[in-house]
Amino acid sequence: MKALKDQEYDAIVVGTGPGGATVAKELAQGNRSVLMLEWGNNEPVNGTKAQTLRNFGTPGKSVLFTNEMLTMVRGITTGGSSVYYYGTVFYPPVEMLKRYNIRIEDEIEEVNNELPIAPLSDRIMGPMAKRIMNSARELGYDWQRAPKFMYQDNCRPECEKCGYGCPHGAKWTARHFVEQARKNGARLINGAKVTTVLTENGKAQGVMFRQGHATHRAFAKQVVLAAGGIGSPLILRASGYPTAGRDLFYDPLIAVMGTVSDIKGGREIPMASCVHMEDEGYVMSDMTLPPTVYGVLTAQAGRINQLLNHPKTLTIMVKAKDSLGGHLSKSGGVRKLLSDSDKQKLTRGYKRARQILRNAGAGNIFRSHFLAAHPGGTVKINELVNSNLETEIENLFVCDCSVIPEAWGLPPTFTLLCLGKRLAKHMNKSS
Numbered sequence: 001m002k003a004l005k006d007q008e009y010d011a012i013v014v015g016t017g018p019g020g021a022t023v024a025k026e027l028a029q030g031n032r033s034v035l036m037l038e039w040g041n042n043e044p045v046n047g048t049k050a051q052t053l054r055n056f057g058t059p060g061k062s063v064l065f066t067n068e069m070l071t072m073v074r075g076i077t078t079g080g081s082s083v084y085y086y087g088t089v090f091y092p093p094v095e096m097l098k099r100y101n102i103r104i105e106d107e108i109e110e111v112n113n114e115l116p117i118a119p120l121s122d123r124i125m126g127p128m129a130k131r132i133m134n135s136a137r138e139l140g141y142d143w144q145r146a147p148k149f150m151y152q153d154n155c156r157p158e159c160e161k162c163g164y165g166c167p168h169g170a171k172w173t174a175r176h177f178v179e180q181a182r183k184n185g186a187r188l189i190n191g192a193k194v195t196t197v198l199t200e201n202g203k204a205q206g207v208m209f210r211q212g213h214a215t216h217r218a219f220a221k222q223v224v225l226a227a228g229g230i231g232s233p234l235i236l237r238a239s240g241y242p243t244a245g246r247d248l249f250y251d252p253l254i255a256v257m258g259t260v261s262d263i264k265g266g267r268e269i270p271m272a273s274c275v276h277m278e279d280e281g282y283v284m285s286d287m288t289l290p291p292t293v294y295g296v297l298t299a300q301a302g303r304i305n306q307l308l309n310h311p312k313t314l315t316i317m318v319k320a321k322d323s324l325g326g327h328l329s330k331s332g333g334v335r336k337l338l339s340d341s342d343k344q345k346l347t348r349g350y351k352r353a354r355q356i357l358r359n360a361g362a363g364n365i366f367r368s369h370f371l372a373a374h375p376g377g378t379v380k381i382n383e384l385v386n387s388n389l390e391t392e393i394e395n396l397f398v399c400d401c402s403v404i405p406e407a408w409g410l411p412p413t414f415t416l417l418c419l420g421k422r423l424a425k426h427m428n429k430s431s
C-alpha cells in the first residue's frame with residue numbers, strides 16, 4: 001500500500017458532485033490545501049451518447065436497480081450527477097432545516113449572487129414545455145417557469161444535449177466549482193475510489209482509496225465524505241458505522257407521455273416549468289426526454305408502436321415525496337419497496353398529468369414504469385451527523401444528499417450548495 005508522498009492536506013474531499021465541489025472550492029478559496037478524490041474520470045464533457053453511457057449508463061456502477069427493479073441513475077465522473085442533471089432550481093426548505101438547527105439564509109443569498117439563475121427566456125424554452133405549461137394554466141394549475149442554473153447566452157435552442165452533458169458550456173454543473181478549486185491550488189485525483197476513513201484516537205486522519213489495482217492512503221486534518229446518497233454511507237459503514245444506509249428516500253417518479261400531431265420537436269431543455277403540489281406530495285414538470293431515454297422507457301412500458309414518435313411526444317414527469325424506509329445492501333444495492341401511499345401519490349399525479357396532456361391536444365397517453373430519482377437520507381442529520389455535518393469521529397464530515405434528514409421529494413442541488421458553503425465556513429473556524 002502506498003501513501004501519497006508529498007504532503008498532509010488541510011482537507012480531503014471525497015466525491016465532486018454539488019456537495020463536495022462546493023466545500024472544496026470554498027476551502028481552496030480560503031487558502032487551505034485541498035485534495036479531491038473522485039471515482040469517475042475527468043474527460044471534457046462532449047455531449048455524446050458514448051460518453052454518457054460510460055459515465056451515466058453503466059449497470060452496477062452508475063445505473064442501479066432497486067429490489068423492485070426501479071432504475072436509479074447517478075453520474076460517476078467529475079461533477080457527479082450534476083453533469084447530467086436538468087439544472088432546475090428548487091429553493092431549500094428553510095423552515096425544515098431550522099428545526100435541525102441549520103440556518104442557511106446567508107448561503108442562499110451567496111448562491112443566488114454567484115450562480116447564473118433565471119427562468120428560461122422565450123428564446124430557449126421549447127414548444128413542448130410551452131404547450132404543457134399553457135394547458136396546465138388553462139386548467140387552473142399554478143404552473144410556473146422554473147429558475148435554471150444556466151448561462152443562457154451559451155444555450156442553443158433545439159439542442160437535445162442537456163441530458164447527455166452540455167458541450168456548449170450553457171449548463172452550470174459542479175465541474176465549474178471543481179475548476180475554481182483547482183485554480184486556487186486544490187488537487188484532483190480521478191479514478192480514485194475511496195473505501196474507508198483512516199482514524200486514530202477517535203479523530204479522522206485521512207482515507208484509503210483504490211486506483212486501478214493499487215491501494216493508497218492519503219492524509220489530512222479534516223475529511224469530507226461527499227460521495228452521494230449511496231457512496232457516502234458505504235464508506236461510513238466500512239469505517240465502523242453499521243447503521244449508515246438505513247431508512248432512505250429515492251423520490252420515485254413516472255413519465256406520462258402522449259403524442260400531438262402539430263409539433264415536431266423533441267429537442268429541448270427538460271424541466272423548464274413545473275408545479276409543486278405540496279399538499280398532495282409531488283411535483284409535476286414538463287420533461288422532454290433525450291431520444292435514447294424515451295426509447296428505453298417506451299419499450300419498457302410495452303408501447304413498441306410509439307417508439308418512433310419521440311419528436312411529437314409531450315412528456316410530464318410526476319415525482320413524489322416517498323416515505324422513508326428500506327436499507328442499502330452490503331454492496332450498495334437499494335432494498336426499498338414503494339409503499340401504498342407512495343403509489344397513490346404517483347397515481348394521483350398520473351391522473352392530473354393525463355388531463356393536462358389531453359387538454360394540450362395529446363392522444364395515445366401512457367406512463368412509464370416507476371423510476372427512482374435522488375437517493376438520500378442515508379446519513380441523516382441528528383442521527384449520524386450533527387448540525388455541523390460532523391460525525392462522532394472528530395474532523396470527519398458528510399456533505400451530500402445523504403445528510404437530508406427527512407422525506408424529500410425535491411431536486412436537491414440548491415440545498416446541497418448551501419450546505420457545502422455553510423460546512424466550509426464551519427471547517428475554516430474549527431481548523
Ligand SMILES: Cc1cc2nc3c(=O)[nH]c(=O)nc-3n(C[C@H](O)[C@H](O)[C@H](O)COP(=O)(O)OP(=O)(O)OC[C@H]3O[C@@H](n4cnc5c(N)ncnc54)[C@H](O)[C@@H]3O)c2cc1C
Nearest residue numbers: 015017019039080081086087088194228231400401411413
Ligand atoms: C437525470 C437527472 C436530472 C436531475 N435534474 C436535477 C435538477 O434539475 N435540479 C436539481 O436540483 N437536481 C437534479 N438532479 C439531482 C442532482 O443531480 C443530484 O441530487 C445531485 O447531483 C446530488 O449531489 P451529491 O453531491 O449528493 O452527489 P453526486 O452528484 O452523486 O456526486 C457524488 C460524487 O461522488 C463520486 N463517488 C461516489 N462514490 C465514490 C467513492 N467511493 N470514492 C470517490 N468518489 C466517489 C461520484 O463519482 C460523484 O462524482 C437530477 C439528477 C438526475 C439523475
